[in-house]
Amino acid sequence: MIKYIIRRILWFIPVLLAIITATFLLAHSIPGGPFDFAGEKQLPESVRQNLMRKYRLDKPVYVQLGLWIWDVLRFDFGPSYYSRGQTVNDILRRTFPISAQLGVLSLILALLIGIPMGTIAAVKQNTLVDYSATFIAILGVSIPNMVLGPLLIWVFSVHLGWFPAARWGVDYTQLYLGIFPPMTHKFWAHAFLPMVTLGTAYSASIARLTRASLLQVIREDYMRTAMAKGLHGFRVIVVHGLRNSLIPVATVLGPMFAGIVTGSLIVERIFGIPGMGRYFVDSITNRDYPVIMGVTLVYSVLLVAGNLLVDLSYAWLDPRIRYD
Amino acid sequence: MFRGKKPKKARSRGPFRDAFHQLLKHRAAVVAGLYILLMIIFALFADTSIISLPFGKEVRPLIALQHYAKTSFRNRDLPPGTPGYPLGTDYLGRDIWSRTVYGTRVSLSVAFVAATVSLLIGLTYGVISGFARPAIDNIMMRFVDFLYGFPLLIFIILLQAYFKAVSRAGATGFMGLLTQLDRAMGGLFFVFLALGMLNWIGMARLARGQTLSVKQKEYIEAARALGASNLRIVFRHILPNIIGPCIVAETLAIPGYILTEAFLSFIGLGVTPPTPSWGLMISDTYQAIRVYPWECLIPGAALTLTTLAFNFLGDGLRDALDPRLRGT
Numbered sequence: 001m002i003k004y005i006i007r008r009i010l011w012f013i014p015v016l017l018a019i020i021t022a023t024f025l026l027a028h029s030i031p032g033g034p035f036d037f038a039g040e041k042q043l044p045e046s047v048r049q050n051l052m053r054k055y056r057l058d059k060p061v062y063v064q065l066g067l068w069i070w071d072v073l074r075f076d077f078g079p080s081y082y083s084r085g086q087t088v089n090d091i092l093r094r095t096f097p098i099s100a101q102l103g104v105l106s107l108i109l110a111l112l113i114g115i116p117m118g119t120i121a122a123v124k125q126n127t128l129v130d131y132s133a134t135f136i137a138i139l140g141v142s143i144p145n146m147v148l149g150p151l152l153i154w155v156f157s158v159h160l161g162w163f164p165a166a167r168w169g170v171d172y173t174q175l176y177l178g179i180f181p182p183m184t185h186k187f188w189a190h191a192f193l194p195m196v197t198l199g200t201a202y203s204a205s206i207a208r209l210t211r212a213s214l215l216q217v218i219r220e221d222y223m224r225t226a227m228a229k230g231l232h233g234f235r236v237i238v239v240h241g242l243r244n245s246l247i248p249v250a251t252v253l254g255p256m257f258a259g260i261v262t263g264s265l266i267v268e269r270i271f272g273i274p275g276m277g278r279y280f281v282d283s284i285t286n287r288d289y290p291v292i293m294g295v296t297l298v299y300s301v302l303l304v305a306g307n308l309l310v311d312l313s314y315a316w317l318d319p320r321i322r323y324d
Numbered sequence: 325m326f327r328g329k330k331p332k333k334a335r336s337r338g339p340f341r342d343a344f345h346q347l348l349k350h351r352a353a354v355v356a357g358l359y360i361l362l363m364i365i366f367a368l369f370a371d372t373s374i375i376s377l378p379f380g381k382e383v384r385p386l387i388a389l390q391h392y393a394k395t396s397f398r399n400r401d402l403p404p405g406t407p408g409y410p411l412g413t414d415y416l417g418r419d420i421w422s423r424t425v426y427g428t429r430v431s432l433s434v435a436f437v438a439a440t441v442s443l444l445i446g447l448t449y450g451v452i453s454g455f456a457r458p459a460i461d462n463i464m465m466r467f468v469d470f471l472y473g474f475p476l477l478i479f480i481i482l483l484q485a486y487f488k489a490v491s492r493a494g495a496t497g498f499m500g501l502l503t504q505l506d507r508a509m510g511g512l513f514f515v516f517l518a519l520g521m522l523n524w525i526g527m528a529r530l531a532r533g534q535t536l537s538v539k540q541k542e543y544i545e546a547a548r549a550l551g552a553s554n555l556r557i558v559f560r561h562i563l564p565n566i567i568g569p570c571i572v573a574e575t576l577a578i579p580g581y582i583l584t585e586a587f588l589s590f591i592g593l594g595v596t597p598p599t600p601s602w603g604l605m606i607s608d609t610y611q612a613i614r615v616y617p618w619e620c621l622i623p624g625a626a627l628t629l630t631t632l633a634f635n636f637l638g639d640g641l642r643d644a645l646d647p648r649l650r651g652t
Contacts, residue, residue, distance in 0.1 A: 015473050022474075026482045031493040138639070142632035144583050146590050146603065147624035150610045154617050266590060270610055280478075281591050284485045292482075299475050307473060 008308050019300045024065050027292050033057065034081040034287040055081065068293060078290035088294040091279060094172045096298060097179045099275035103260045105195045110202035118210025123237060125215060133207065140204025145263050149197045149270035156193060163193050166272035194271045198263045202256055206249055213245040243317060250313045257306035353640020356633040363630065367428040390419040392426040392600045401616050414609060414619045423600040424626050430601045431582050431630055434515060438581040441520030443574050446527025454535025455558060465532065471525050480518045484593040487514035510599030515585055530573055534566035576638035579631040586627055602627040
């Protein structure tokens, strides 16, 4: 098992290198440079060339890539070209915890709603409960973030006034260990609507998957055996059934990490949350190469690590699966 | 609560219940299909003069009353129900109903083109990989696994930024031809390209798996014994047997394509304004939701209904094509 984990982590290196190289080349081949304009004014050619030299942009692309990787190995993501006086490290330190809180909270919400909903639907198959759950799930899968977000703001902030419509409840200086938010009323009030917006689609697809796979597991012999032993129905479903039916759910959690990234780009924009996603699109428009690369690297590491976690969770969910 | 004898009961429902069940399942797919058909009609005949109404002196198309880019600064932010503007107007005084109707063109063409491209590339790649020698299969699938770990969305965003910048900078030669095509299509061509280039991976995996399982069947062996060529086996025996699940998977992937286009337009990397994409309409107006909620919620409703329709249609198709999955 440990050997397997080490092998997988070593495999990260070529994958991340390939992602970085492809992103770097693609980002640098976009026509236009970061110092073509200062505001609306075009910079004089000599000034532009000096700036390019200062930020090593006059060197060949592969040299720049090598130097960038060397810096990253020392945890130095470089300066931001666009936000003067800030390094990419500063930006990431400020924005990453917020995006991470949003992502993790919505994932937890998705699991907390999705798995029980799917279980109940499967247990009560072909009843009104099942049909309503299935219908709600298909509705939840279909409503896009960019529609649900404004709708929730309209109903809960504008009309009912229950939640604030924008911004995030904590500042990065108030976080414990730089990532954990204080559980204040203000934090939850700000987090609730974005969390629901991002989590709904995932909870719906988790519910559908849980239902489908639990329906197959329920027909297995060991379920009947457990029943015959006289175990309590609830216990049979949760301990014997649910655990075996969660493998498809674990499988989609990997791509879901990626989906949370997409969603957070939209949700952060709609709710005015100062997270990483907002910087990403702007950095591409501004040709702010270090920010593009920094954010891409963080996302890719999360994605690759998420896939590893999913693979490891198979072994926990189904002890027959072994990695040697 | 489940008591052990349920599994049998699931198969033998009462006739009334069964009918209700079928109604809910398949009526939904039927309604979804009708809705999509209606959208296709809207998309095709949005601006045609065949179906038109006299409006005072001028004759206007019946479906989209106005041109999507026609601004009118006197009629900004009108609420739904204003005479002449059934669903109101947006911040530039453009008719929201007409823009929503024109928006079906963008979403539907993305749906069909991206699905076709991904099906073609994925099927070809998957069938070749599944049919070829294990060594080749291994290499091809390693490549797919490799791509699977990539943050595809970041690449779609970067690709779109690249295409847009090239198009703005003015390109020559082959790229120039592509940018002209893109401009003629209101910025859609590059969306197709980016979506199609990156979304065939799942299809390739599915097609390979299906090919591998079909390849072992006796009728393939029989065909081979009769002297059929590889090409004939692939086209006559393998493809017809694997196409069903592939089409179902592709239909279920369509909402994803529609949402990706809306997402790209939302962040400003999709269609070129004033081409009315629902994502662009939402991103233009969501900040004004306190004052003018309809400007954002109407295209939002259209987008939701469309993804909903494709999801229902996909589910219905899956049930119809694979009875074993019925009810799951």
